[in-house]
Amino acid sequence: MSQLSQKHLLGIKDINRKDIELIFETANNFKEVINRPIKKVPSLRDITIANIFFENSTRTKLSFELAEKRLSADVVNFSSSNSSVKKGETLLDTVNNILAMKVDMVVMRHSSPGAAHFLAKNIKANIVNAGDGTHEHPTQALLDTFSIFQKFGSLEGLKVAIIGDILHSRVALSNIFALQKLGAEVMVCGPNTLLPKFISSLGVKVELDVKKALEWCDVANVLRIQLERQHIKYFPSLREYSLYYGINKKLLDSLNKEITIMHPGPINRGVELNSDVADSDHSLILEQVENGVAIRMAVLYLLAENS
Amino acid sequence: MQKKLILDSNLLNITVNRLCQQLIENHEDFQQTAILGMQPRGIHLAGMIHNKLEEDTGKKIDLGYLDTTFFRDDFRRRGTPMVANATKMPFIIEDRKVILIDDVLYTGRSVRAALDAMIAFGRPSKVELLVLVNRKYTRHLPIEPDYVGIDVNTIDTQKVLVELEISGGSKNKIWLINKDNK
Numbered sequence: 216m217s218q219l220s221q222k223h224l225l226g227i228k229d230i231n232r233k234d235i236e237l238i239f240e241t242a243n244n245f246k247e248v249i250n251r252p253i254k255k256v257p258s259l260r261d262i263t264i265a266n267i268f269f270e271n272s273t274r275t276k277l278s279f280e281l282a283e284k285r286l287s288a289d290v291v292n293f294s295s296s297n298s299s300v301k302k303g304e305t306l307l308d309t310v311n312n313i314l315a316m317k318v319d320m321v322v323m324r325h326s327s328p329g330a331a332h333f334l335a336k337n338i339k340a341n342i343v344n345a346g347d348g349t350h351e352h353p354t355q356a357l358l359d360t361f362s363i364f365q366k367f368g369s370l371e372g373l374k375v376a377i378i379g380d381i382l383h384s385r386v387a388l389s390n391i392f393a394l395q396k397l398g399a400e401v402m403v404c405g406p407n408t409l410l411p412k413f414i415s416s417l418g419v420k421v422e423l424d425v426k427k428a429l430e431w432c433d434v435a436n437v438l439r440i441q442l443e444r445q446h447i448k449y450f451p452s453l454r455e456y457s458l459y460y461g462i463n464k465k466l467l468d469s470l471n472k473e474i475t476i477m478h479p480g481p482i483n484r485g486v487e488l489n490s491d492v493a494d495s496d497h498s499l500i501l502e503q504v505e506n507g508v509a510i511r512m513a514v515l516y517l518l519a520e521n522s
Numbered sequence: 523m524q525k526k527l528i529l530d531s532n533l534l535n536i537t538v539n540r541l542c543q544q545l546i547e548n549h550e551d552f553q554q555t556a557i558l559g560m561q562p563r564g565i566h567l568a569g570m571i572h573n574k575l576e577e578d579t580g581k582k583i584d585l586g587y588l589d590t591t592f593f594r595d596d597f598r599r600r601g602t603p604m605v606a607n608a609t610k611m612p613f614i615i616e617d618r619k620v621i622l623i624d625d626v627l628y629t630g631r632s633v634r635a636a637l638d639a640m641i642a643f644g645r646p647s648k649v650e651l652l653v654l655v656n657r658k659y660t661r662h663l664p665i666e667p668d669y670v671g672i673d674v675n676t677i678d679t680q681k682v683l684v685e686l687e688i689s690g691g692s693k694n695k696i697w698l699i700n701k702d703n704k
Contacts, residue, residue: 217602217603217604217605218603237605240605240606241605241606243608244589244591244592244606244607244608244609247608247609248592248609251642251643252642252643252644253641253642253643255642256592256593256639256642257592257593257638258592258593258597259597261598286592516592519597519598520597520598520603522598
């Protein structure tokens, strides 16, 4: 198998284990490329990619843009804050207008779950979902699992706990799918109010006590509290959340084993993660950022071949 | 499918020895030279030649692998997608001589991609090309080898198959195959 089974990357749910392994293999080669003196390859020189961001993003947008430029693609950027969306244009019209300018691929972030699927049904270009509301964020899950894969060599039988605001997290859902497809065991942990009601139907363990979760797992992927999506109060205060669910060195030292700590960023230091953990040797956080560019290069490269 | 043996194990040894002697003539102790095998099939021949040269000269010689997948000019144009392989270049090529090694030279497009891929690591003072089998009259680009194991006259419907023990073949053998008309 040297080709993805899909024309788009809409979610991890739609791709299979072989696809993920092919993306990892290709990303591994791109990781070597981005550590060369000249970090650029000419593969996508005849391709134009539109980055359409209807929601704020720093890391993902930068990472996609770097990945595209290192593949020599032409890049156009669009963010909704200074566009005609404000004047009442629909999503489909906006994107069709961009495509009329001969764009081959679209990388899109949108606040509505399913926005990428909607686009994929209605337009011809390859779509890469860069996050759709609280639904999926496939490239983040790929780079998270790739980082674990690079550290441990395999995910088979590995225990991974996802800790924090699971309810509002697209990273959590994509990670659960990716980890399970690669054979890892998954646990979600957070206050009851921040866990989706039927999450255990996905075949994950559910734990309310963060210490027990840490004792169980090999890798802890800590998520941010997404205050911007919380329209009602889910817990009394950030201070209280931090007291019960914040991870600090003292807590990790009280366990009698080493745990790898991950975080998709941006970190709220002192809330879900303390600086003494985020900057420690057990943290894979900056490794995740580097792998993000390699993974996105691999995804774009493999999808371009499938168009 | 008709198969014709063009190099057997014995002849291949003689050929590789000759190529090594030619390289030693031009590169002396290889301290200003690096050997680069082209992925995926050139690396085995490069390994064989590298071992032989180290044995003959008694010196340590730099050996690397170069993958050309991301530099090819037929991306999105070929029927079957190619999977990338590892590039390994644990030395500097700036201002040094590089010997590119591949098993078969056919259209010359892989070599063009290799030249591009190599430049990403620096500017060598000189680049030479060594191939085991030179398929004549099939070039798409003005590229010719400096060292040739064997010249063969072929047509497009034929294929050269290189079996090397070092890459998992049962014996060192090189075949010329007439593809079936389907």
